[in-house]
Amino acid sequence: MSVFKFNSELNQQHKQLVWDYWHNAAWQNPADIQKHLLQYQNQDANWFGFSPFNQLSSPTAQVDEFWLPLYKAFSDLQRQTHIFIGGSSSGKADGSPDNRYWVAGTGLFKGLFQQDWQINHLSIPANQQPIQIRWAEFCRFEEARIVETYLMLDLIDFFEQIGHLILPPCKGVPGIYPAPISQDGVLLDNQEQAVTEASLQLIRDFLFGGLNLYDQHNLQSMGVADFFHQDVKWYGPGGIGGCLSLKAFEEDHQKPWLIAFPDRKVCDLDSLFAEGNYVASSGWTGVKAKHTGPYLGHHASGKDICFKGIDFWRSQSGKYVENWVFVDMIHLIEQMGIDLLNRLNFEGGR
Structure with missing residues (x-):
């Protein structure tokens, strides 16, 4: 049985790639988004999302079905990153490491809801108001390429912001998703x-x-x-x-x-x-x-x-x-x- 050795330099390389991927100016020009994705993702990279987006099988599908409608609806959309970390996974219940490298982050997308947002067959009317959408994204790497992505937006919280309650009022406190109190969640450097x-x-x-x-x-x-x-x-x-x-x-x-x-x-x-x-x-x-x-x-x-x-x-x-x-x-x-x-x-x- 081979022993997995964590490679901190590789982890740092992956984090730099994802940081550049997420915060590139290409996101502000819809014509550049697909080319931008292909700089970082394999052609057959899988994307696992939230309902009604469940699984998309290529960067092209990601752009056409998810990213372009999102950026068209929020034309000044900005990604704020509150937490940013990388590492090798140990997600098996029996304790065996799966030895896969990941980078993940979470924060808020912020923008003005200017045009209707097309979510599959559902068209959500724009309200011309500033909106913040909770996001979390996980990228798995092989040979310096993103081969798999898990992404979640909090649609229920978004619907509440635009006045549509599709669940009963929550028992907890609504609408809070801050950066860490310690203000140290973006880990660009190696950690001990x-x-x-x-x-x-x-x-x-x-x-x-x-x-x-x-x-x-x-x-x-x-x-x-x-x-x-x-x-x-x-x-x-x-x-x-x-x-x-x-x-x-x-x-x-x-x-x-x-x-x-x-x-x-x-x-x-x-x-x-x-x-x-x-x-x-x-x-x-x-x-x-x-x-x-x-x-x-x-x-x-x-x-x-x-x-x-x-x-x-x-x-x-x-x-x-x-x-x-x-x-x-x-x-x-x-x-x-x-x-x-x-x-x-x-x-x-x-």
Whole structure:
């Protein structure tokens, strides 16, 4: 069995490539976007997205179906990056490393909503108002090329900003998705390897140990207080909202979540890696459960569910103090047999 050795120089090379890729002026000229993507991605690079964008099989499809409609709708769109890290993944539940290099980031797209946004067959009317859209993106590398991308935008939060509530009002605090309190989330330089390794071990203990120990009765059976600071800031997605303490996290998110999905289990993730005090994970089928209780106004469906999710964590003194969370809520509710997009009531219909 070969032993994988982390290559910090390669990781730095990948981070520089993604930083240049994300922040190039080519994004402001629609005619240049496809050429720009092909400078960094393989022709057959896979793109895994949020619902109703689920999977696109080439950079050309990414441009035509996702990027061009987005940039046409928000003609002055700017990407703000709050967290930026790279590393090699260890996302398998059995502890075996998958030895794949990733770069990930999250933040806000900001722009003026000037033209209707075409999302597949759904046309969202522009409101001529400034908008901020939560984003998270993960890029996997082989031979200095991006071969796979996972990307999430928080559509529920976006719809709330333009006045369309397609889920009940969230129990948490709506509309909060800040940069790290420590203002140190963009890791352009190498980080101390010992800190990185400790961060990776902590998250593995939390996900595959603590969370998977839930006895379906008592929240304390997971030992979350051993991992989350009592004043943890949990920045949840649209439909759930933010929780600004461990108590609020348990009451406003974890309790209703586990009533609905009591057998929830963290399985193999698409990526899980650390750099410094930060950790990132993506999983399109990495968390599974049966829907056996009410959730956000929807009765138990009895159906098997998988969660498209992305997380970033920041730890301090061995506990998590901030957690940025994406869940594809449209995909989640769709698996219960309900199309949330049908609840949108635009002039002219869907």
